[in-house]
Amino acid sequence: MIYRGDNMGREKLIVIGNGMAGVRFVEEVLTTDANAFDITIFGSEPHVNYNRILLSTVLQGNTKVEDIILNSVEWYQKNSITLYSSETVIHIDTVKKQIKTDKKRSLPYDKLVIATGSTPFMLPIPGSNKEGVIAFRTIEDCQKMIDTSKSYKKAVVIGGGLLGLEAARGLLNLKMEVDVVHIESYLMDRQLDQTASKMLQAELEKQGMNFLLQKMTAEIVGDGRVEGLRFKDGTETSADLVVMAVGVRPNVQLAKESGIETNRAIVVNDFLETSIEDVYAVGECVEHRETVYGLVKPLYEQGKVLASHICKKKTEGYQGSVLSTQLKISGVNVFSAGQIVEDETTKSVKVFDEIEQVYKKVVCRNDVIVGSVMFGDTSDGPRMLDMIIKQKDISDLENVQLLQTASLTEAPVQTMASTDIICQCNGVSKRRIIDAVQNEGCSSVDEIKKCTRASGSCGSCKPLVANLLDYIQSDTFDEVVEEIPLCSCVNVTEETLIEEILTKNVTSRQEVMRALGREHEQGCPICIPAIDYYLAKIHPTPEKVNERIHAKKNHDGTFSIEPQMYAGQSSAQQLRVISEVVEKYSIPQVMITSSQRISLSGIKAEQLEEVYQDLNMALYRLDDHFVYSIQTCAGQRCTCDKSESILLAMKLEQSVEQLKTPQEVKIGVSACLHNGAHSTTKDIGLIRMDRGWEIYAGGSSRREPRAGELLCIAETVTEAIEITRALFQYYRETAKYLEYISEWLDRVGVIHVREVLFDFDLREQLVQQMEEDQANTKSVFTL
Template identity: 50%
Template sequence: MEKQKLVLVGNGMAGVRCIEEIIKLAPDQFEITIFGSEPHVNYNRILLSSVLQGRESIHEIILNEREWYAEHQIQLFTGETVNKIDKEKQVLKTDQNREISYDHLIIATGSVPFLLPITGANKDGVFTFRTIEDCRRIMEASKRCNKAIVIGGGVLGLEAARGLLNLGMDVHVVHNGSFLMERQLDQTASKMLQKALEEQGMKFLFEKETNEIVGKSGVEGIRFKDGTEIEAELVVMAVGVRPNVQLARESGIATNRGILVNNFLETSEPKIYSLGECAEHCGIVYGLVKPLFEQGKVLAKRICGQPTNGYVGSILSTQLKISDVKVFSVGNFSETEASKSINLYDGPGGNYKKLVFQDEKLIGAVLYGDIKEQERLLEMVVNQEHVPDGEESTLFQSRKQKENPIVSMPCNQIICNCNGVTKREIINAVQKNGLTDINQIKKYTKASGSCGGCKPKVADLLSYIQSDAFDEPVGVESSMCDCTLLTEDEVVREMQVQGLSSSQGVMDVLKWKNKQGCTTCRPAIHYYLTMINPEYEDKHKDLSDPEGMHMIFQVNNFTCNCEKQSSLDLAGNLEKRFEFLLTPSKVKITISACIHNGPDTITNDLVVIQMERGWEIYVSDLNEQNKGTRGLLYIAETNQKALEMISAFIQYYRESANFMEQIGKWLEQVGLIHVREVIFDDELRQQLLERLDEEVLIRKKLLEKSY
């Protein structure tokens, strides 16, 4: 089949990450071309401040060398700018008179630094801080200059100022606001940050508006609108960026502040998509790494024709990359009449915590100094976890930890938020590939390869793995069975990519050692073929009892004057809904008519207990250390809502668990918070239920046909 032509305009982090996802999903579907206006391969723009501060080299922030493009047969044009899109002919034109046709076009042109429209902005010695070339020019200029001014007291300005200090310069930060990072911090945390930076040698001028950069040819100083002046030989403007929409706007693609996109990152024009800092989704332009990578995954699935629920936006968090300064914020931490906040302030100890709640949910947080709980708070804000009134202060109590927080961290907890890399994935990569340093971990997992904020944790985890105290043999992923060298995930992926539709076809095409398979792989292949294609029917199997895979429902009713009919009705409805379907492993559900037999005394996968407020639904043990405890999944007010939530939970388990993986082990892998996030979402839950009902109908017809 002839490959489709896919062109990416923009060789930055968002666009290339999308291409990486596309290559994973459909390695042979597209002929890929990438244009980059800079003369470099794909690099991590976020870590330029670390280069300026001397903590990273330019080589260390390269994300994909030229060999990567060649390996994946990607045609790369660097130092070349696309300046016209002919939408009717589906052709691009560049500033080097090159014309390239496309079937699919991704615009990921990023953003451009904002230059203050003031006299003298074009003088020698005035810099923006956006590219590798900017970084190099600033470093070169610092060798002959002593006094520097950074205009802008936001994240980028402070990181640039720290770099200039490291280059031996006298540095003033000029800010038009009354305190630093006012978009990311409250005033208390900002003043603590200012004090710490002043101790490092940074100087600040607040509520100053620049009127003119003075000097005969080069920079000699800055004159403010209030008439005061300050000397300088080098000026860095770090006052923000603007989405680079020029190409899209001139080509007739709808734009506002950014290029307008829908939930599937589609623009107003067919076959043209956009993501990253140039794209505007629901009125928001995202400039942080994690949202851009989330967009990349959605767009990759859309272009490859695979199902996706779309991009629904992101909750933003901020972490400053300056040594010896620890700052974190997430969500909405501004106080309103509808919200309340609690604060913990330890001035002498250098710690400050502020948590903001609304409708018994954590909606925002600011941490300064002690930021160990940042992942937990981020998860709570993202997942809108319920915090009962009066229990808010318990969040200030750090969870029990061993000698190192990384030791007690659950294996399914994410360490690298930008790339969604868990502790388990890092341990597996280290064990499987014999990794010995952070750069190797970054290459294999991408952890610490984006914003760099997780680098200390990755280093701690690596030290722990290499120590005698390490006792978490999470295990290197093994092959499905002795018949093949492929892992279970690899087998499923090949089934989908190659369109394999029979058990024997899987074993033949994937070169099974034992051509008939074994008792381990045969039922697994059958299960996965059924999940991929509900109409799949293996003539050698009894559809009513495929390899013993079925669900077991146990209804407990107790003689304590409890009303039993509701529990009997719920059990009957569940049995009817799932009687024709397979599950990865046997599912045991206890439905209790009253509270007198609570969740701690029952050891099944799902425990449903009738209470005055409705049905409390509990899920299986999350790991061995928590044996005997359970997680509350949901409180359903009615039988119908309980049926709906349990059905969505089981369907998500069916779609994402490995064959023979019990619910408890599955939850340990994916995390209860993630599962709740999926089934609590009205749209996602409805899609799960629709797929479930469709499959029930198909399997019922197949069963009737077999008789």
Template identity: 50%
Template sequence: MERKKLILVGNGMAGVRTIEEILKLARDSFEITIIGNEPHPNYNRILLSKVLQGDMEVTDITLNDWGWYQENGIELITGETVTKINSLKKTVITNSGRVEPYDELILATGSLPFLPPIHGVDKKGVTTFRDIGDTEVMLAASKKYKKAAVIGGGLLGLEAAMGLINLGMDVSVIHLGPYLMERQLDPTAGRLLQDELEKQGMSFYLEKQTQEIYGDQRVKGLLFSDGTSLEADLIVMAVGIKPNSEVARESGIGVNRGIVVNDFMETDLPHVYAVGECAEHNGMVYGLVAPLYEQGKVLAKHICGVETNPYQGSVSSTQLKVSGVEVFSAGDFMEGEDKKSLKVFDEQEGIYKKIVLRGNKIVGAVMFGDSSDGNRLFSLIQKKADISDRAKVSILQSSEIESGKSQVALMSDEEIICGCNGVTKGTIVQAIRQQGCSSLEEIKACTSASRSCGGCKQLVGEALDLTLGKSYMANPQKEAICGCTRLTRDEVIEEIKAKRLSTVKEVMFVLGWNNEEGCSKCRPALNYYLGMVYPEEYQDERESKFVNERMHANIQKDGTYSVVPRMYGGVTNSTDLRRIADVVDKYDIPLVKVTGGQRIDLLGVKKEDLPKVWEDLDMPSGFAYGKSLRTVKTCVGEQYCRFGTQDSMSLGILLEKKFEGLQTPHKVKMAVSACPRSCAESGFKDIGFIGIEGGWEIYVGGNGGTHVRGGDLLYKVKTVEEVMEITAAYLQYYRETANYLERTSAWIERVGLDYIRATLDDREKRKALYGRMEKALSVLKDPWKEIIENNRVKEQMFNSMFFS
């Protein structure tokens, strides 16, 4: 059967979740293309504040990495915006002129930040807080400026403000309303939150309307309508969002506040659907993730021809932590007209709870300081439960929970534990009992519980404890290599050795992987572990490697590639430079840049040009994409520098030629400096060498990335031979004991420098490690061996690699 062409416009959480549901129902029915205007794969927008605060990196909030799209046969087009839908020809057109045909079209364009018509809003230093790009702007500003103003006292504005405070900025929040978060909190809870945030260093300007943002080209401050002003170097606009429905409107699709849809998420154009923040259903536009996922499930079943109940709208709830303070709200939480409230307020403990009743039914609730009853109350609201036979105050003061009983134990199977993903207690218990899930990561992989905001992790843990009992408590939770298995890295390697497992598929089958295809996290790890255990026998599996490693180039945000030829020790010559220049001209490569690792990076190479580019370069790959030795940075050394005490260039070239192509758990960078001035920044590399009178100092575990770490002195040695032996043994020990994707800096902190040094001090152990390293280096397989030994990239090999 011929597959239908399905296009998703928008690469956000709601749209991609819909695709995930479609893949579960009818994986082979559609040829799927996703078009997104950001240069990133699908990520968790809810956790952007964690990135801003420095608790997470972008990779930590990625929901579906580049490999996921390839694994599922999805074409991902990034950095392009759909500007027109031609419903007669059934095509979409992007801002680049790309024309894509469709049989079924899903619009998941999300929302746009609302920018009020304030004079000066277009000045430098004004940003919104909606995506990774905005976060990067704020992070950069915090390094240069000190005063920030956030316009908007809602959830997003407060998260931005706390992130900037954590970055060392002086932050003021300007809010038009009389209290904070009026969409989620009542006046009492809003003012309690303000008191708590003021203690944390935030300043507030309530009931203030911004009239003008003043400054020359860059902002200098705000002018309010009452004539007062506030100085600021950075202004964050967080006053609200609006559905991104322009492409639908321009294409003749019915739009009100958002793109109007029916109970099956269909627009008024055949075969065109809308889901998420851009969609309007029965006059409602939802901005929380749980309703959007409910819509996605209905749409996925409908588009796959599976019978489903229609979408009937959602009762929204919010349960989160704002700067460490628990808040919760659900339903219609403002009393008045035919609604009455019941409140409990412990001012000393800072705990406030309120339920709102219409007759004998709870229709809304607000909590501050303690939201542990949130799921239970939300369930009562959703069920429209009659509570006439219960003492109403007991609803807010659960004696069972206060007496120490598990909250999950009191929940029925139908009650929701993970509000974001709509996962009930019964679903989690079923995953534990029938699918053998025994850890938070496995529950996340099987059910998606805790996959979004993570606020339900404690409840998931209680469900595991309650269901598994002593077996859960007796075994401390191990860090499995991914959610597809409960096995740790050490257990997997032990099983590979004991059972002589020889392929990735065999490992997953014999060791009982939950997902028989594995995932983009475990497959590359298994491929590495097999190669590390059996260096002479294992055939490297290209399909199990990351996309950059398969392509021998780094994919860029516009879909082109970055090619980096090897320059040993940062040393080059006129022949290689002419060759690079010729390739740049021949393939119209738009950017040539000298990297921080003393190499030349060719950026903007088209995918189809990669084989010929490598052939014409006729230079070995610099492995800029690999989990391997990337560079050995050097200074000019004693041959040229009047301060140099050692020949740094020669040692750097020797090290790079020795270890190039070696697969390691993560990228490895080295540097060699000829004297303690350390011009090559040897103290901040995975392995750094500093020349001293009569020898070398060897430093390990340095990192110059987002988590800066200075290297630790491992040894002082006298000869180059000692340098090479210790480096080989150290790298092999790292290869054998580190988790896959664990940098040397994290590995050293986990294992301990003293333990590593003690291992290398043992002459027999060091000799054995060196021997295993020599074996690993001696059997480097193609394409590595061809690149390294023959210094030649053959067109035939690359054609088969890239286009088979």
């Protein structure tokens, strides 16, 4: 798959690796400076970016593959990112600054980021190449295990670490008999001490796992397909499937062959720079200060630092990370962080409740916590990790306070400070989640995840997020949380920004910065478009529309344009003119778009002026945020009369065109219940029923589909258009910048919006204001 961007003229940034580290870095770049680079990503797997950590939940049957997708096809397209999936970079020419792939593609770069991750380590033993011997690293590996379970019954997992145990749990769920082979005397020996490990083993044995400890595999036996394992002590076990989960190795072969310095992994400095200029590395393939990280939190931290550095923003560099592990398998909770085994320089505090099967240990050095292990009750885990990271002095605490919350009746989240981190992977604080619930309308864990990313990576903090949500929604919640600023440049909330523009009557970006006492700030990709948007909304002036914005620049330097076709309607004359222009200028691509228009693509820059003149027709505006499309049910196979719905759509589109919106808006108009325009999943949808026109709002056909809510029913076409226009204008006037209609509706409330729309005077004022806004634009709009 290839999704081509249109960022000609920018520096070319190539990212080798479409995994969690590489794409998270790209996300940080887009946040830091969305206009800095023309971004290309290469991925060896035939997928978009997905959460590899959650593969175990797919195997265990708790999650579907589509649920672990992190960035959809639309995300790459929306951000003009070129993705080459199923394609591997095989050479980097660091002198000519270009890469070559296994598909004989050669591309130049200005900046190159290597994010090749790691590869599963396969034990080099006889029989390891037999059918039925696999690793557990990709979606394909996961599917192979699921398919195998349908025909075979006995599985052996080699490796008693975190990944091996999660794989074993998944295989049990697939009704397979499972042996776990581990070379050490206790499980998860790198993350747990012996006490916690033995408790974990006992619990997993109750669930059906069989453990073969202190076993070293000598050979995988079988005729063609695996039939069993033989160990070096002479014992054997049968197997229809062998899953190797004995660790991973940094994938550094490409870097090494390209002359980039490597040790255990690709050697980088604090700014993630390699030994070659303009070549960087991030993720599991990186060695920083002689340490290689394999958990998601350090990889995300590296990506944030690298994004700041590569976008020329001030950063102190990457300082390393404190590692933590949290495992949850069928109700078994295990947590560990930092140094878990005592030595001559440390002391520890332990709590062991054999009846309740709860074990907690805190390791301290010089009155500072350096490590912790917990089994059974891991609710204090985030608090402990926060204390380890911040190196808090605990000399004034009683030992028992370290492992107990302030009150036996309080949940751990109640005693956490608002600045404490709930989601370590994504750095989401308690305060941020409270803000999402109180000010952004989040009412479920999934909504919090979409809004803040909390629990969206390894998922181990999901129970704590749920506990915090319950606490916020309870009668005992009385915490006051400071409002979050729009960005560090302006250092005020979005609401304060609007208030300053209104009360001080400022009319330019420079005046806004001066009014906020930030005159020395130039602004950033977050605040600049927001300031410009609110200035235009508060101080509207006739807009001088540049016809160039009607042409979209393609990756190869050519342009695309779309003649305006209201509600997908055209005429013989318009089609004839388009056909003549296509033929005259040899335009190579003519396509019907999802917005029911004709796209002419591949127009050369020097042809644009003449193409505009020969077409002599309105073109659809492709820049900024507008009504993206009003889709109708034209072409639907049902026999319902569609003329009224098409007429409504045409009038509606003519009334809203050229009006800027906080975020792009999609509208659907359907002639009947057959819903050919998928109106219920549009931002605004209208459906013709016997009783009139049902008007829906807040739907979404983006990554997480959502049905809109029924706002009201209009008896006539005229009333339907009037209500829709009032709804559209009220959204424009009260939504935050980049806030989708669904998010706006969640925030202000459906009942409130209904009250506004049902007030005839307010509705009339909104429609009148919209007409004035459109007149300000149309009066100067010329082709």
